[in-house]
Amino acid sequence: MAVPTIELGSGATRVSGANRGVAVLDFILRLVAIVATLASAIAMGTTNESLPFFTQFIRFRAKYSDLPTFTFFVAANSIVCGYLILSLALSVSHIMCGAAEKSRVVLIFFDAAMLALLTSAASAAAAIVYLAHKGNTRANWFAICQQFNSFCERISGSLIGSFGGIIVFILLILMSAFTLSRRS
Template identity: 35%
Template sequence: MESQFKANIDGTQVMGSRSDDVKVANRRSIRSSDFLLRIVVLVTTLVAAIVMGVAKETRVIPVALGPIVTPMFVAVPAKSHYSSALVFFTVANAIACAYATISLVILIANRTATIGLSLYLTILDLMVMALLFSGNGAASAVGILADKGNSHVGWNKICNVYGKFCHQTTASVIISLIGSVFFLLLIILSIFNLHRRSR
């Protein structure tokens, strides 16, 4: 019984036979999607780490020494490495970027990825995605405090003073969140691919 493969527009192949037609996922389209998603993750996490790493602003702020003394004007810088949460965010994005680069090299070197290699990469993808989302959460929490402050514990908002710094931090978090979502899509695609290959 002879069968024929015909490619469809949606990236599937139709295996024709006399009894029925069976759709088989096109492995090339899945692999190209995997590469594309990893490249997007690499670029977004690299940009997020760089933007956060260079985020800084110096403002001249009046400092009151007492109720009677005239306030002094002091140049006070705001830098991302002053906050441990923002440092964690930057390191998480750098790790995700390095991992995306290494996984791309591994996939290029092993064009015919085995189920075992795909499973290991999917597990590592999950771990790096969790690290990335936790870094995003930490940076977002600090960003909300910087924008709104917290009157209950006496923390003043600083985004009304350090506007440029807060805008850079916000842009970095948004870019990193985009990378995290693409990481999630990559994991969903990998799980779907593993499930298809194990049947």
């Protein structure tokens, strides 16, 4: 079933019906992903907690930058958030002018790359968060979440936002692929 379009004078077509709805949903999902990745980067990047040892002068500190995996997580979420902000322009152009097959292919390509980056960062951070919660007695890594409750809650919460961003990227890629396949 062909979707009706209106031919404009410059050769571009204006989208109506289902394609416009998909383009609007694409824009909304990108906004959701921006919020999720930005919140994850901020939550992880501002995470630190200090506990007194025996006196007030000797303290144990847990900070995100103590673990390179968390630093990578913050950097990856920041890069993905920046990309999403830049991709909003193409998303708006898909709402206004639907005959943008080449830009959809470009978005699929970059969305897939950002999905890979975000997945690798979230997965690596999830492994460290698991060790923080459970520890590993065979490797003499002790669980620190009994002592550093606030630290563990924040890093776990930032993972939720990042994995939410992964789900949104999967939906964005599937929607773009579906839209391109309908035009063929």
